[in-house]
Amino acid sequence: xxxxxxTLIRRAVASALAVMVVAGPFTAPAQQPGGDSQLRQExxxxxxxLRRVEQQMRQQEELIRRLTSPPAAPPxxxxxTAPPxxxxPPAVTAPPRPLTPPPGTAPAYVPDVEELKRMVxxxxxxxxxxxxxxxxxxxxxxxxxxxxxxxxHSRQNKSNFEFRSAxxxxxxxxxxFARAYGIINGTTDGVDVEEAAIxxxxxxxxxxxxxxxFFADFGRLSTxxxxxxxxxxxxxxxxxxxxxxxxxxxVEVNWLVPIPHxxxxxxxxxxxxxxxxxxxxxxxxxxxxxxxxxxxLSTYFNLTxxxxxxxGTSDAYTPEVRIEGLKPRNLFGVDLTVRYTPPSQAAxxxxxxxxxxxxxxxxxxxxxxTEDSPNQVFRFKDAFGLYSYLEARLTRRYYPGVLYQWVQDxxxxxxxxxxxxxxxxxxxxxxxxxRLQYAHVDSNRPGTRPSDDQFFLQWTAVIGSHVHGFxxx
Amino acid sequence: MRRLLLPxxxxxxxxxxxxxxxxxxxxxxxxxxxLADITRQVTGDLxxxxxxxxxxxxxxxxxxxxxxxxxxxxxxxVILMGxxxxxxxxxxxxxxxxxxxxxxxxxGYIDSSVYVTxxxxxxxxxxxxxxxxxxxxxxxxxxxxxxxxxxxAIVDGLxxxxxxxxxxxxxxxDAYNARxxxxxxxxxxxxxxxxxxKFVSYHPDMIYLAERFGMIQxxxxxxxxxxxxxxxxxxxxxxxxxxxxxxxxxxxxHYPAGLASTVAQSTGAKLVEIPSMVRGVxxxxxxxxxxxxxxxxxxNAVKGG
Numbered sequence: 001x002x003x004x005x006x007t008l009i010r011r012a013v014a015s016a017l018a019v020m021v022v023a024g025p026f027t028a029p030a031q032q033p034g035g036d037s038q039l040r041q042e043x044x045x046x047x048x049x050l051r052r053v054e055q056q057m058r059q060q061e062e063l064i065r066r067l068t069s070p071p072a073a074p075p076x077x078x079x080x081t082a083p084p085x086x087x088x089p090p091a092v093t094a095p096p097r098p099l100t101p102p103p104g105t106a107p108a109y110v111p112d113v114e115e116l117k118r119m120v121x122x123x124x125x126x127x128x129x130x131x132x133x134x135x136x137x138x139x140x141x142x143x144x145x146x147x148x149x150x151x152x153h154s155r156q157n158k159s160n161f162e163f164r165s166a167x168x169x170x171x172x173x174x175x176x177f178a179r180a181y182g183i184i185n186g187t188t189d190g191v192d193v194e195e196a197a198i199x200x201x202x203x204x205x206x207x208x209x210x211x212x213x214f215f216a217d218f219g220r221l222s223t224x225x226x227x228x229x230x231x232x233x234x235x236x237x238x239x240x241x242x243x244x245x246x247x248x249x250x251v252e253v254n255w256l257v258p259i260p261h262x263x264x265x266x267x268x269x270x271x272x273x274x275x276x277x278x279x280x281x282x283x284x285x286x287x288x289x290x291x292x293x294x295x296x297l298s299t300y301f302n303l304t305x306x307x308x309x310x311x312g313t314s315d316a317y318t319p320e321v322r323i324e325g326l327k328p329r330n331l332f333g334v335d336l337t338v339r340y341t342p343p344s345q346a347a348x349x350x351x352x353x354x355x356x357x358x359x360x361x362x363x364x365x366x367x368x369x370t371e372d373s374p375n376q377v378f379r380f381k382d383a384f385g386l387y388s389y390l391e392a393r394l395t396r397r398y399y400p401g402v403l404y405q406w407v408q409d410x411x412x413x414x415x416x417x418x419x420x421x422x423x424x425x426x427x428x429x430x431x432x433x434x435r436l437q438y439a440h441v442d443s444n445r446p447g448t449r450p451s452d453d454q455f456f457l458q459w460t461a462v463i464g465s466h467v468h469g470f471x472x473x
Numbered sequence: 474m475r476r477l478l479l480p481x482x483x484x485x486x487x488x489x490x491x492x493x494x495x496x497x498x499x500x501x502x503x504x505x506x507x508l509a510d511i512t513r514q515v516t517g518d519l520x521x522x523x524x525x526x527x528x529x530x531x532x533x534x535x536x537x538x539x540x541x542x543x544x545x546x547x548x549x550x551v552i553l554m555g556x557x558x559x560x561x562x563x564x565x566x567x568x569x570x571x572x573x574x575x576x577x578x579x580x581g582y583i584d585s586s587v588y589v590t591x592x593x594x595x596x597x598x599x600x601x602x603x604x605x606x607x608x609x610x611x612x613x614x615x616x617x618x619x620x621x622x623x624x625x626a627i628v629d630g631l632x633x634x635x636x637x638x639x640x641x642x643x644x645x646x647d648a649y650n651a652r653x654x655x656x657x658x659x660x661x662x663x664x665x666x667x668x669x670x671k672f673v674s675y676h677p678d679m680i681y682l683a684e685r686f687g688m689i690q691x692x693x694x695x696x697x698x699x700x701x702x703x704x705x706x707x708x709x710x711x712x713x714x715x716x717x718x719x720x721x722x723x724x725x726x727h728y729p730a731g732l733a734s735t736v737a738q739s740t741g742a743k744l745v746e747i748p749s750m751v752r753g754v755x756x757x758x759x760x761x762x763x764x765x766x767x768x769x770x771x772x773n774a775v776k777g778g
């Protein structure tokens with residue numbers, strides 16, 4: 001308000017100066033040679049200009065008078081009608097202030113600068129917020145960057161500083177109907193588009209359609225990026241059966257079932273599921289029977305205010321896998337997550353138990369082809385695997401946990417690997433994390449040590465935009 | 474797969490709600506309990522109001538339960554605090570809700586901060602400053618003066634969505650604001666002993682309350698917003714508090730008790746424990762009783778009660 005008054009005064013001074021400038025040459029032309037009629041025209045024009053300046057000054061005076069008039073009528077008087085354009089009374093209660101009118105002027109309420117400032121700020125706050133949104137750069141997508149690096153040591157694999165990934169995430173709305181996001185991941189193997197997908201945002205009936213490259217909705221931790229996992233490495237069963245992250249090129253429809261209980265259903269069609277799944281080449285077109293089809297049903301039970309259970313079941317079915325003699329493959333999984341979260345201490349206390357159990361039913365190479373029997377023989381094999389972890393939240397910073405894994409080899413289910421891994425995560429802040437993990441691994445697979453001990457130290461950090469996605473809970 | 478799909482669909486269709494034809498109230502979901510109480514005051518019997526938070530949570534760490542996605546899916550309107558206060562849970566839940574009516578910038582997305590003058594708006598956005606809010610400190614609900622701004626935003630927002638009820642919303646809002654005016658005048662008198670008192674809180678969420686009652690925020694136990702303290706920070710804070718004779722340590726009830734107690738004992742400051750939302754303690758049944766409780770607790774502490 002202080003600025004407004006200053007502006008008005010400045011304008012009044014400028015107007016007066018304009019009048020003086022106009023009046024300056026008013027007498028001069030009388031000394032110049034020229035006809036009377038021309039002189040009269042100039043005088044008339046100047047008079048008109050002067051009249052406009054006077055009118056403008058009167059308007060400004062009126063505006064100042066309105067702004068400094070008392071906001072409230074005396075007791076008993078009818079409420080005064082605010083003049084058009086005048087600010088409404090303040091929404092914040094302010095204590096009454098003693099007012100002393102200057103000598104020779106009519107008594108008038110003069111709000112102090114702070115009160116006027118508050119009134120004006122309240123009025124213009126929505127407009128300021130709206131104006132802020134019109135900056136051109138506001139249309140740039142949100143960008144985040146994640147660095148994930150691990151030092152590892154094991155008797156079998158020796159020691160290494162492993163630069164796991166430098167990941168750039170970009171996301172933004174496309175239009176009122178959809179948004180898009182991309183995850184570009186650089187590793188020692190090169191740069192890869194990990195995800196690049198379009199997601200609808202305004203479909204009716206609780207539907208969402210996703211298309212492009214994304215993590216298919218299979219299980220729970222398959223949809224997590226490596227750096228988002230609760231432990232250093234992806235569980236073996238997900239690495240071997242799914243193929244790491246559930247990356248898939250395709251389309252997926254998700255339906256939030258319109259009932260009072262949370263039930264979510266996903267159906268998808270993809271070239272394949274699994275970033276490291278080498279059964280199918282994304283670049284080679286295929287018959288409809290060679291796509292992978294997914295169905296997932298998940299639900300949630302709020303057992304108490306403190307205790308919640310997520311339960312899901314997923315099935316990925318490929319009718320014909322070309323490199324396996326056009327035999328079908330079925331990957332079935334059940335995931336269970338139990339969360340204990342005291343609401344008043346959710347930031348620094350809690351317990352989570354997460355488990356996934358997978359069954360892979362697939363025709364695998366039975367015998368190695370020889371000259372005598374050159375045709376590869378495929379035999380259906382069922383392999384099982386699971387992981388289960390328990391993680392506590394002791395403070396906002398310290399998260400200890402333990403991970404147990406047991407997995408059968410897909411080709412020879414009698415070959416089993418199991419491991420147990422205590423780990424300790426230190427969240428230096430929401431954006432930086434250190435994790436120490438030990439793993440004892442036992443395996444009867446040929447070519448591996450029957451027993452190995454592994455140590456990991458992981459350091460992960462994120463800068464820029466970050467989101468708390470529902471999927472990453 | 475077809476054999477699996479059909480029974481699932483049949484079960485789902487059978488479970489569809491049959492509320493067609495019933496006189497429907499406006500279904501409003503608020504993020505916190507303060508907004509739920511104020512919204513009930515504004516809507517009267519016209520709406521069913523549900524809050525995501527129960528009142529005891531840290532509003533920056535409300536658990537993102539799938540059941541909230543269902544609640545939001547069925548909502549006509551969502552009312553939030555704004556200034557990115559609900560950043561940790563609301564955007565994710567809104568996306569999961571699949572409800573186009575209440576997505577950001579839709580009419581059903583009512584931001585109660587639009588008439589609030591934010592404090593502590595950062596002049597620089599940098600994560601080295603902690604988990605700062607780019608649009609300013611979002612804990613404005615603890616200043617009852619801003620309660621009136623919340624009422625105004627809710628009345629405006631609901632009237633935009635339901636113009637047929639605009640007169641009722643305005644009437645109820647005006648009546649509630651009159652009650653708030655009376656209460657604010659009373660709180661100003663009662664809180665006179667708080668004027669000029671220095672305090673340390675766990676998180677920088679007391680600034681609006683401090684501004685209202687003339688208190689002075691000396692520091693926070695957190696090293697930066699959202700960043701847990703280090704031993705060096707706590708030692709430095711204790712030393713500076715002793716030198717500057719800080720009067721109070723305020724622990725918001727959703728933060729750990731031990732450290733706040735240690736800081737208070739080490740400095741001779743009085744430890745005060747207050748809720749930051751309606752229903753944070755049993756006495757804080759509604760917005761007015763929340764401010765009542767906070768003012769009374771602070772004044773008692775200052776008076777040595």
